[in-house]
Amino acid sequence: MSEQALRIDEAELRGLLDGRWAGVRERARDVVRGELFAPVYGLSVEEHRERTLAQLLALAETDLPAYGFPASVGGRDDIGASVVAFEMLVADLSLMVKMGVQWGLFGGAIRALGTERHHAEFLPRVMSVELPGCFAMTETGHGSDVQSLRTTATYSPVTGDFLIETPDEAARKDYIGNAARDGRMAVVFARLRADGEDHGVHALLVPIRDEEGAPLPGVRIEDCGPKAGLNGVDNGRLWFDGVRVPRTNLLNRYGTVAPDGTYSSPIENPNRRFFTMLGTLIRGRISVAGGAGSAAKAALAIALRYADTRRQFTRPGSDGEPEREVRILDYLAHQRKLLPALARTYALHFAQEELVTRLHELSRAPRRDEHAQRELESRAAGLKAVATWHATETIQTCREACGGAGYLAENRIPQLKADSDIFTTFEGDNTVLLQQLTKGLLTNFQDSFGDLDTMGLTRFMAGKVFETVIERTAAIPLIERLIAASPGRGEDADLYNRGWQLELFEDREKHIIEGLAGRLRRSRKDGGDAFEVFNRAQDHVLAAGRAHMDRVVLEAFVAGIDRCGDKSTAKLLNRVCDLYVMSVIEEDRAWFLEHERLSTSRTKAVTRAVDDLCRGLRPYAVQLVDAFGLRDEWLGAPIALGSEHARQGDAAPARG
């Protein structure tokens, strides 16, 4: 890598990262400021909840909630903007999640699963937070396996209403945001029974509190109590005993019950109907991936600014230079902790932008494209998993990289860590999501998404020809051109040749998926029990999902750099991209060796390349992290805002 200094065009870089919804980001930067939105710590649970609600009410006064709602109720019908707005609320992740519950999950379910009449009746009050609500899906006994929920909604043609019941402890609604304190109504997911039949899981609007905030008759509410983080969000448990709601409270876009109890649905197959309904709720998952990205960016901003100023141990002066203590970011070990994480954060940022764009476009498509929808859902599952794992790992690393200062609440990292920790679990457990992604890859998105049951697997295992289809998700002509120009697999290919890198990632993905398909079918033929066969291959299944996401993320990064209008800035981004690629290869280099994709001298060269790239990028680290455009007051950490400069008696750099 050339050691020549590069000039970064800051406006160009910011514009590139802000992307299609730059206006929304700028709006959030204007709105989310001042005392009300500043990060705080040391509040009691009740104080934090009160503050978070006050923040939400203040946001309701702005134009931010309108993005996600239809024009018919005064919204702007801009789904992409609503996801980006969510992601910008990094000043307090409790507010981010509380907003997500109210407008994204509660409002989003009414929008996606309800019909015009539900929209007109409820959405205006959802937007204004006059009607605070819950998304009551998860039950204590069923988190990942939503299809097996046990709450029942039984229709009676006599009374013309639904009876909502919690049959046992496993069926209590658990971890429900907005339930413990503020929620007045809940979208309750329950098995719909009508006409003597179980029609599977549907959603209904169920009032849970009266105007004074007291639980309604038949509704029992329990507080989940203090949590590791997100204590501004009031999670609770709900039980229903003899609760009745009118027939019209069924969110009936995908299944309706006539007054006489006759059930009908535009989707015949109950399995397909269920997964179609779930699929409409994909926005929450995509939002969480974006929120995780913001949390990782904030932690990196704090840790890199601190490491750029903090000094430890003396480097002996050479040739008349005075002896001076070394900035800790000058140590290779410290660079290796933070810079590959920064590179991956960049890569994921571009992948997120692609995914949001895709979601947005499908939401406006004149007719439903089943294949595209399933590909979107698979990718959302995969990106949510890799982005939230990345955030958890990165924030942990940043905590340690800041030493004792990183443990103090005043420096923000503890709160970022604690708040974002649940992101790997909620909106879908990551391990389950990666398996759903791989299932989609195995079936080339033909089957119902998320259908992880063994019957589907049995069908798959009995299949014959299997060929992976690599579907590109970004800048298709560019990527194909680069791959076509790849020098191929030889020893001489430049490690930094983008076409070679793309081909390497693609080849790994294909090989892992095809190997998995073969393995599943072989074991099945040998008479293995389908569950056992799949279970024994579970690690292979997860590896397939990861390899797929590495490739998709790389393509998005390459496409992003291609949009950069400044040559020198693009050059720098290409180095960041190289660091992303080299650190992914380094991490999985055992695979490349085991499958004879790279020789041992090549993998050793990759390790040296990571070292070189870290050293080369070190001077730009602070600029790169500042380009994310997180306001200083959102970081709110003295160690990131000049306290270390001041302590050392250096002039503090000017910060915007």
Next chain:
Amino acid sequence: MSEQALRIDEAELRGLLDGRWAGVRERARDVVRGELFAPVYGLSVEEHRERTLAQLLALAETDLPAYGFPASVGGRDDIGASVVAFEMLVADLSLMVKMGVQWGLFGGAIRALGTERHHAEFLPRVMSVELPGCFAMTETGHGSDVQSLRTTATYSPVTGDFLIETPDEAARKDYIGNAARDGRMAVVFARLRADGEDHGVHALLVPIRDEEGAPLPGVRIEDCGPKAGLNGVDNGRLWFDGVRVPRTNLLNRYGTVAPDGTYSSPIENPNRRFFTMLGTLIRGRISVAGGAGSAAKAALAIALRYADTRRQFTRPGSDGEPEREVRILDYLAHQRKLLPALARTYALHFAQEELVTRLHELSRAPRRDEHAQRELESRAAGLKAVATWHATETIQTCREACGGAGYLAENRIPQLKADSDIFTTFEGDNTVLLQQLTKGLLTNFQDSFGDLDTMGLTRFMAGKVFETVIERTAAIPLIERLIAASPGRGEDADLYNRGWQLELFEDREKHIIEGLAGRLRRSRKDGGDAFEVFNRAQDHVLAAGRAHMDRVVLEAFVAGIDRCGDKSTAKLLNRVCDLYVMSVIEEDRAWFLEHERLSTSRTKAVTRAVDDLCRGLRPYAVQLVDAFGLRDEWLGAPIALGSEHARQGDAAPARG
């Protein structure tokens, strides 16, 4: 691996794990119970501090504090016991750390660095907590580089006292436990100036608060405020301005000042003197490694018991068996999250026992053995690093493995995570410690420990012949016998052959260290700047330390199993040991491939072996974790204590 069921002799296993200080563990199990010691959550910082102090005062009434103090003041002079007692306080890590500050650090420094007269005057009041104290070493600007501390203690023969001064902001004492609220006196580390000379860092007793708890004149105290965890410990900052203490307040075992200002020391070389003083404080570091182990055990106990009962997704019934949802510990992915971590926790447990034994024995040796002392310090540095990283990673994994339940404060994991997070930083930053270890290995413990300066490196780099000396640390004849019987490097060696495994670990260690030595010397000869040469090799340096510890830990595990008196139990432990070995190899299999130690078919076999061992150990997981003997009330998590059984309507297992 044979699938035949093994019978575990629970008493034998408990006895083996309890080890040499079983009596201390039993005593802790008796003493640490009831409401006062039960885990709590949701306290305010002030409430938590108050509670922690009350707990400490209650412990002071028992025989636990006596272990670490000399017989001359009524102690039991049993250093090993004092470390084990610390480790048992897992019911609340704030109490563990507060106790460590009072008796281990404050009392320990007076014991190790002071003389008879300090012991007699202060230690009884330290033990009874009549005199709560601080260990004021770290400064804001100097955490890892203790040798560069800037606080000064200047002796005046005129007044006969020391003037303690904080020259600048970088020199304020930071993160000091017991400082913000309870401490009355501090052991202050400062540059001793006498007779116009700087004699380097020494420790002095400095009163900081009066009887009413008000800061004494010239002492400024600031609260570090809320932290990610350990909020029962009152960390603070200290500044000294014109504070005077009598000459006799110098802890003068290794350096003393006569009334006329003449400095003298039993150790001529100032560098050696400094590191000898630091070396006497090694107990704190070893205690932290043990405490981290306990935190990991507690998290695993919670996560494994929960995973053993919680069910998700249905396995289709085969051959007339009823369809039933699958216990999540039956999934390979879940086993792979938790069982290798359990195996490593076992391995580290035995390594910790070895280390404590070594510390204990050296503390009783009639004369100082420099080499043995440095080996102990190196090993303590290494074990502290790997044990605390393991704890952080394992507890994180357990949080995720418990899903939403793992995020609720009532289930204890959030507190374990937040409290133990700083263990990778305090008592020595892990990255720095591993480098100190490697330095010790390169110099075969000849040089002053911890002397990481470039001068020492320059000397090393100029050296000629280098040969690694593998020093065994446990059960030497047994290990040598096993290695002698190893089938060697061929393809056919049984992966489970212990001699082959030991040889593989040893060979990797030697190769990495010798490669590093060669690399450092070559680059130096090529004219590289010593700092740059070392910095560029930093990742190699860390890898050397890790490889060394993997070998030391394995030897301790093997030695531990050899002490097991029951054949069937030993067989099970051998499987656990195999899982430890296979997962270490799997993690670093790229290295074994790159250095042609294993073929690709061998590394693939290792991956299969991890799967097999996980499946084979799954039925014993709960018994294995219960054998650690952590009382149910210390876990204090409903999900670990039968709530999940009860919810499913199963009979809850009886728990002790």
